[in-house]
Amino acid sequence: MAAADSATARVKLTSDSLEGQLAQKLLPAYLISGDEPLLVAEAADAVRAQARAAGFTERDVHFIERAADWEAVRAAAGTLSLFGTRRLLEIRLTSARPGAAGAAVLTALLERADPDTRLLILAPRLDRDAQAAQWVRAVQTQGAWVPVWPVEAGKLLAWLRTRSRRIGVDLDPQTLRMLAMRTEGNLLAADQELRKLQLLGGARGAGFADSARFDVFRLADAALAGEAGRALRVLSGLRAEGTEPTLVLWALIQALRDLSAALAGPGGAAGGWRRSSAAIEAAQRRSRHLSLPSLMLRAARADRMIKGRLAGDPWDEMALLAADLCARPAVPAPQSMFK
Numbered sequence: 001m002a003a004a005d006s007a008t009a010r011v012k013l014t015s016d017s018l019e020g021q022l023a024q025k026l027l028p029a030y031l032i033s034g035d036e037p038l039l040v041a042e043a044a045d046a047v048r049a050q051a052r053a054a055g056f057t058e059r060d061v062h063f064i065e066r067a068a069d070w071e072a073v074r075a076a077a078g079t080l081s082l083f084g085t086r087r088l089l090e091i092r093l094t095s096a097r098p099g100a101a102g103a104a105v106l107t108a109l110l111e112r113a114d115p116d117t118r119l120l121i122l123a124p125r126l127d128r129d130a131q132a133a134q135w136v137r138a139v140q141t142q143g144a145w146v147p148v149w150p151v152e153a154g155k156l157l158a159w160l161r162t163r164s165r166r167i168g169v170d171l172d173p174q175t176l177r178m179l180a181m182r183t184e185g186n187l188l189a190a191d192q193e194l195r196k197l198q199l200l201g202g203a204r205g206a207g208f209a210d211s212a213r214f215d216v217f218r219l220a221d222a223a224l225a226g227e228a229g230r231a232l233r234v235l236s237g238l239r240a241e242g243t244e245p246t247l248v249l250w251a252l253i254q255a256l257r258d259l260s261a262a263l264a265g266p267g268g269a270a271g272g273w274r275r276s277s278a279a280i281e282a283a284q285r286r287s288r289h290l291s292l293p294s295l296m297l298r299a300a301r302a303d304r305m306i307k308g309r310l311a312g313d314p315w316d317e318m319a320l321l322a323a324d325l326c327a328r329p330a331v332p333a334p335q336s337m338f339k
Contacts, residue, residue: 012140012144012145012146012147013144013145013146014146014147015039015042015043015146015148018043018046018047018144018146019046021144022046022047022050023050026050026051026054026056026118027118027142027143027144028110028118028119028142028143029109029110029118029119029120029121029139029142029143029144030047030119030120030121030139030143030144030145030146031121031123031136031139031143031144031145031146032044032047032120032121032122032123032146032148033096033122033123033124033125033126033145033146033147033148034124034125034147034148034149034150035124035125035150036148036149036150036151036187037187037188038187038188038191039148039151039187040122040148043146043148044120044122047088047120048088048090048120051088051118051120054118055085055086056085056086056087056088056116056117056118057085057086057087058085058086058087058088059087059088059090060076060087060088060089060090061090061092062076062089062090062091062092063092063094064091064092064093064094064098064102065094067099067101067102070098070101070102070105073089073091073105073109074105074108076089077089077105077108077109077112077114077117085116086115086116086117086118087116087117087118088117088118088119088120089109089117089118089119089120090120090121090122091106091119091120091121091122092121092122093121093122093123093124094124095123095124096123096124096125096126096127096130097130097133098135102135103133103134103135106121106135106138106139107134107135107138110135110138110139110141110142110143111138111142119143121139125147126147150185150187151187156180156190157176157177157180159187160176160179160180160190160194161176163190163191163194164176164194164197167194167195167198168198169194169197169198171197177250178247178250179193179194181246181247181249181250185307215234215237215238215241215243216238216243216247216248216250216251217251218234219231219234219235219238219248219251219252219322220251220252220254220255221255221279222234222279222322223252223255223321223322223325223326224255224258224259224279224280224282224283224325225278225279225282225283226282226283226286226326226327226328227326228322228323228326228328231322231323231325231326232319232322232323235248235315235318235319235322239315245302245306245314245315245318246306248318249299249302249303249306249314249318252299252318252321252322252325253296253299255325256292256295256296256299256325258280259280259283259284259287259290259292260292262280262283262284263284263287263292283325286327289327290324290325290327291333294324294333294334295321295324295325297333297334298317298320298321298324298333298334299321301317301334302314302317302318302321305317
């Protein structure tokens with residue numbers, strides 16, 4: 001496999017910069033690693049598409065699950081294309097460490113001068129030790145390594161906004177925040193929701209949460225108004241209807257933020273949800289009986305339960321949160337989000 005220009009080949013690409021690099025030149029080899037399935041798949045698709053455009057129309061795929069699989073890769077690399085065409089040799093690793101046999105095969109492939117073959121390697125996230133392996137360094141010498149990282153929570157809104165605009169879906173800030181709350185840590189789910197909206201015509205604010213939005217706002221308003229019985233009835237109904245707990249918790253957290261803004265005075269930032277002024281005023285009147293830090297701690301506990309990081313039922317924790325917000329606590333306020 002012919003060596004690429006060193007000035008280009010030694011640049012470590014990102015999933016965002018890969019498209020621009022591919023538009024300039026198809027390198028002899030690409031290593032795409034990471035544990036974010038959507039972004040890894042899209043980066044691999046970009047390489048495959050550019051390879052086809054460059055005339056590498058045959059695709060030879062190998063799934064490496066055991067050491068013996070490397071012999072098939074070695075044999076395939078030494079065999080001429082069945083159709084006399086240029087090909088993309090794709091190797092999918094189940095481990096970031098291919099072992100001695102795998103490392104030897106990969107290094108040999110990367111050092112081999114074969115202008116009719118391009119190499120695409122897909123691997124899980126590489127830790128520091130794996131990044132220092134000889135075969136990874138060989139990839140960077142001959143081609144490019146594209147490490148794919150999860151989208152951080154603080155950057156998820158921007159990611160969703162950019163992605164929705166790219167596919168022609170115009171979402172208002174409220175819907176974007178709701179989508180981020182529901183799909184944090186699962187970009188595949190976020191992409192599926194955006195695709196649904198695209199099929200619906202990209203209507204502003206329409207789609208995935210319209211049916212549940214009204215009821216979760218009723219829950220938040222009832223809790224702010226101090227109507228504990230009504231709040232718990234709505235919460236029970238949402239649970240029975242199969243509403244996702246992330247959406248319910250999101251609405252309760254928005255209520256807490258609106259109350260905090262109202263207590264901050266005229267300079268406080270309004271939540272922008274056209275919340276019932278009567279509900280906010282009722283919450284303000286009983287604010288001396290409320291502890292916002294304790295309420296947010298309760299919300300944080302519910303969030304950890306939803307994500308499986310804390311034992312317990314998030315619905316029960318949200319019921320306690322609603323009761324606390326109504327100044328009708330059922331149990332003492334939590335002291336920690338970890339237990």
